[in-house]
Amino acid sequence: MPKAEAKSTSAVKKAPGKKGTSLYNQYMKAELPKVKAKDTTLTHREAFKKCAENWGSAPENPKNKPAE
Numbered sequence: 001m002p003k004a005e006a007k008s009t010s011a012v013k014k015a016p017g018k019k020g021t022s023l024y025n026q027y028m029k030a031e032l033p034k035v036k037a038k039d040t041t042l043t044h045r046e047a048f049k050k051c052a053e054n055w056g057s058a059p060e061n062p063k064n065k066p067a068e
Contacts, residue, residue, distance in 0.1 A: 027060045
């Protein structure tokens with residue numbers, strides 16, 4: 001007698017405990033192409049470093065939100 005196959009209710013499953021993308025990673029993903037487009041002479045490492053420096057004063061950074 002063949003075993004019954006278990007059917008999945010979801011096509012894509014997340015790994016247990018997996019969190020979403022952080023605000024920093026979202027910012028870097030959006031900002032890196034802008035920095036590279038603005039200065040095409042920068043290497044990837046230099047552009048990434050510049051983005052990381054920009055994060056410190058970015059409005060997207062939760063540390064820059066006014067205290068309530």
